Amino acid sequence: MNGIITLAHGAGGRQTSELIESVFKAHFSNPSFTSDDAAVLDFAGGKLAFTTDSFIVSPWEFPGGNIGKLSICGTVNDLSCMGAKPLYLSCAFVIEEGFSIANLEKIAAAMEETAKEAGVNIVAGDTKVAGKGQCDGVFITTTGIGRVMDGASLSGANARPGDAVIVTGDIGRHGCTILLARNDFGITADCTSDCAPLWGTVEDMFAATKNIHALRDATRGGVGTVLYEIASQSGVGIRLNSTAIPVSGEVKGVCGMLGLEPLYLACEGRLVVFASKDDAEKLIEVLRRGKYSQNAAIIGEVTEDMPGRVVVETEVGGETLLPPPGGELLPRIC
The missing domain is CATH 3.30.1330.10 (PurM-like, N-terminal domain)
Known part of the structure; x- marks a missing residue:
């Protein structure tokens, strides 16, 4: 790999993946080496x-x-x-x-x-x-x-066509909070980071059902980057319902002013869950009783179509491709 390191290499998107593959995996690869969170x-x-x-x-x-x-x-x-x-x-x-x-x-x-x-x-x-x-x-x-936990197998390669895609709360809050805290744009909004420890949330979900196939926290690169990573690892497509994606009014307002996509803003207290569609409503019920997941929502499904891609159904009934993650949106968010 030629060139120099840029901020984009630390953003969690395409350049980060390329750096890991071409440098770190090339030198560190062994049977336990993983692209998962742990x-x-x-x-x-x-x-x-x-x-x-x-x-x-x-x-x-x-x-x-x-x-x-x-x-x-x-x-x-x-x-x-x-x-x-x-x-x-x-x-x-x-x-x-x-x-x-x-x-x-x-x-x-x-x-x-x-x-x-x-x-x-x-x-x-x-x-x-x-x-x-x-x-x-x-x-x-x-x-x-x-x-x-016994029976847990949550590799990013385990998402299956027909799975429901769930987020455990409104998205983009941490990235928006950090952006405002820097005061680079002179924008004020009542936005607070979602930063939270989520073991209790995971434990509650597994108490409700073991049919959870993949799980990620949407940190660098936000929910959009997680969706592309899982789509690539599992060889599946993902279809989102844009009207179902929970975004707070404050985050919507800031994104509207600056032309940002909430799906690519970092979270620090939100999970993206890939689970059997049959258990999705049960999980939502459990999550909405939790301390950090009261705005949980089903935002889409896993498909066999367009493997490795994320498609968004728009408010007017059309479809558009979510642009793959790349470049540097907000440096130093985690």
Whole structure:
């Protein structure tokens, strides 16, 4: 792979996938290497899920959370999306010289509170200090281990024609919140990040039905990128109903002013669920009773047509192809 790294390589879209395939997979490939949110590994007592993630959000604090809360939620949710109960986390800090200790303590307190809610322990870590200007305030890397529930098999390759596509709440809220927090456009709106730990949501769904085939949290690149990833991994098509996709008024307004597509704005507390159509309404009923999923909705279905593509049925009854993810929309959102 020639060229240089751009911000688009970290956005979670096509360039990210190409980078992983051409560089990392080319050098790291082994039977356990995965493109899913976490690797599922055999051990004597069953299966473990193992994942790691880095967080470089700017600004480090935003309505609804901060980089500390985000770092716990991101790793807990990646484990949860493999059907694994999160057990233990490690965290590594890169802190810029001159960063306030009071702000660092605020970040640590948010991590403590979120880890407690998620039922995980932070058991190890590392601290490095970078020179002034060598990083933007503070970067955090978290690594997590969880125990996979019996019967859970949630690889992105498992979506099936006829499956319902469900989102567990209104979309694009985190990306919109970060955009507004930067104040680059002079826009004000009452928008709060959806950042939340989702193991309880996953546990509730599996208590209702085991007919869940694939599960993803829609972080970088939003719901649209997740849909394209699953369509590619599973070799299926996906058809969406545009009128069924839940988007808050605040996010709609900001997207309308800036010409953004809510499907490609990041979420940090929303799951995309691929499940048997027969169980979809049961899942919606369960989700709407949950703390973080009261706006859950069925937004489409998996099809045999146009494998690897996502088609959107418009409000007037026509169909259009959702443009494949690419480029850089909002840098530094997670």
